[in-house]
Amino acid sequence: MKLLIVGSGPSGLLLALMLAKKGVDVTLVEKSTELDKQPRATHYAAPAIYELARAGVLDEMYEGGFVPNGVSWRKLDGTRLTGLVAKGVIPDDYPYRMVCYPLDRLGPLLLKHVQKLPNVQILWSHDVTSIGQDADSAWVEAETPGGTKHITADYLVGCDGANSIVRRRLFEDFEFPGFTWDEQIVATNTYYDFDQFGWTDANFIVHPEHYFMAARISPHQGKEAMWRVTYGELPGLTREQMIERQPDKFKTFLPGHPEPDQYKIVNFSPYKIHQRCAKSLRVGRILLAADAAHLCNPFGGLGLTGGIADIGGLYDCLLGIHQGLADDSILDQYDRVRREIYDKVINPMSSENFTRLNRQDPEKAMENDPFFQLCLKGESDKEFSKNMQLAVKDLLQHDFTQYYKKDVAGATAIPS
Numbered sequence: 084m085k086l087l088i089v090g091s092g093p094s095g096l097l098l099a100l101m102l103a104k105k106g107v108d109v110t111l112v113e114k115s116t117e118l119d120k121q122p123r124a125t126h127y128a129a130p131a132i133y134e135l136a137r138a139g140v141l142d143e144m145y146e147g148g149f150v151p152n153g154v155s156w157r158k159l160d161g162t163r164l165t166g167l168v169a170k171g172v173i174p175d176d177y178p179y180r181m182v183c184y185p186l187d188r189l190g191p192l193l194l195k196h197v198q199k200l201p202n203v204q205i206l207w208s209h210d211v212t213s214i215g216q217d218a219d220s221a222w223v224e225a226e227t228p229g230g231t232k233h234i235t236a237d238y239l240v241g242c243d244g245a246n247s248i249v250r251r252r253l254f255e256d257f258e259f260p261g262f263t264w265d266e267q268i269v270a271t272n273t274y275y276d277f278d279q280f281g282w283t284d285a286n287f288i289v290h291p292e293h294y295f296m297a298a299r300i301s302p303h304q305g306k307e308a309m310w311r312v313t314y315g316e317l318p319g320l321t322r323e324q325m326i327e328r329q330p331d332k333f334k335t336f337l338p339g340h341p342e343p344d345q346y347k348i349v350n351f352s353p354y355k356i357h358q359r360c361a362k363s364l365r366v367g368r369i370l371l372a373a374d375a376a377h378l379c380n381p382f383g384g385l386g387l388t389g390g391i392a393d394i395g396g397l398y399d400c401l402l403g404i405h406q407g408l409a410d411d412s413i414l415d416q417y418d419r420v421r422r423e424i425y426d427k428v429i430n431p432m433s434s435e436n437f438t439r440l441n442r443q444d445p446e447k448a449m450e451n452d453p454f455f456q457l458c459l460k461g462e463s464d465k466e467f468s469k470n471m472q473l474a475v476k477d478l479l480q481h482d483f484t485q486y487y488k489k490d491v492a493g494a495t496a497i498p499s
């Protein structure tokens with residue numbers, strides 16, 4: 084099989100790696116000259132861990148990254164409301180423990196593995212402008228420094244992110260059902276000593292205006308540790324206005340109310356946030372995955388985790404076709420199931436993760452929020468807390484090998 088993937092973000096690289104290891108010829112087409120360096124994903128939950136293990140990169144992630152000790156929800160004054168303790172509750176030998184490994188390291192790690200495979204070709208500086216297909220093949224046209232190029236394969240997968248050209252060419256240009264939140268957010272990478280306040284590795288602050296997340300993103304402690312501080316901003320502000328407001332925001336909401344000389348921001352990136360899913364993830368020989376297929380706000384950490392779960396599913400589907408264990412109707416199952424998981428889990432759960440922070444009264448949250456009550460129960464009942472934390476794995480995953488043809492010898496073997 085010849086596969087064409089648009090986008091060398093984490094999802095495109097992962098799909099290339101998994102399928103190329105099984106002998107599929109992969110061409111990755113990327114408009115940029117290098118990997119994206121914006122501060123985005125940092126934490127991956129169990130469903131993603133499962134796929135990263137199958138891709139053979141997980142050990143290096145545990146070695147270079149770290150397993151967070153838990154998460155706390157707090158009030159603006161820093162008081163802890165409740166939380167989920169991971170350390171001592173999730174067994175050390177649980178194979179799908181969450182890992183923190185920021186995207187600016189995951190991309191290069193995946194690229195390193197992909198570059199070892201002779202059957203993957205990466206075409207940098209190839210900006211895809213149009214797509215097409217007939218009964219036997221799918222193709223793209225890309226603008227390159229050497230002129231327009233036409234590249235053809237058996238299947239085409241759009242892993243080209245939130246503004247996916249593949250999605251926009253399949254459907255009406257701006258049709259991407261769902262909505263954009265009024266709130267804007269700013270994601271920063273910041274050196275600040277949260278450890279002096281005894282904060283957990285991940286913290287969410289519940290407040291209608293000054294809601295934010297602070298999560299350790301480097302395996303260091305104290306002043307050496309880098310944290311992701313992501314906070315809410317008013318709608319309509321320009322980037323310049325947000326930069327101007329930042330010192331007051333930090334002074335208001337960070338523990339210890341620091342002046343700018345007490346922390347160091349090394350990255351500052353405003354984002355608009357969305358809940359959207361494409362009409363279909365399959366049109367003939369063309370497929371969509373990860374951010375190209377669906378978006379959610381980042382406060383549940385479900386964006387790339389959900390995207391990687393897509394990739395694992397698509398891997399099983401395309402491998403089934405490649406090995407003659409499935410016909411291409413399996414791709415309709417991919418479309419159906421992955422959209423259903425977005426609708427039933429990713430969209431409602433990530434929306435709740437967000438509104439939990441800024442649409443409720445922090446003083447009444449412990450009484451009113453059913454999720455906080457479950458956390459509270461878990462604080463005195465380890466087994467309950469453990470089961471609660473492990474439940475997420477099965478919610479986002481689906482085993483597509485169950486649609487392999489039943490009459491082919493070996494068809495029930497699960498590819499590893």
Ligand SMILES: Cc1cc2nc3c(=O)[nH]c(=O)nc-3n(C[C@H](O)[C@H](O)[C@H](O)COP(=O)(O)OP(=O)(O)OC[C@H]3O[C@@H](n4cnc5c(N)ncnc54)[C@H](O)[C@@H]3O)c2cc1C
Nearest residue numbers: 090092094114123124125126211243244373374386387388
């Ligand atoms: C602040 C923030 C924090 C986040 N935190 C988390 C987290 O903790 N956990 C989590 O799971 N998720 C998180 N996410 C979400 C996560 O970052 C995204 O889901 C993920 O980066 C999407 O990966 P992707 O490969 O689908 O797309 P991208 O990373 O966007 O990659 C798309 C690639 O396609 C290329 N491309 C685009 N157009 C074209 C074209 N026309 N031709 C050729 N190439 C093209 C781009 O250059 C890019 O390289 C976060 C997001 C944000 C904004």
Ligand SMILES: *[C@@H]1O[C@H](CO)[C@@H](O)[C@H](O)[C@H]1NC(C)=O
Nearest residue numbers: 382383384432433435436454
């Ligand atoms: C998101 O909410 C779900 C429950 O709806 C919970 O299990 C999960 O821990 C939350 N995650 C975050 C990061 O808020």
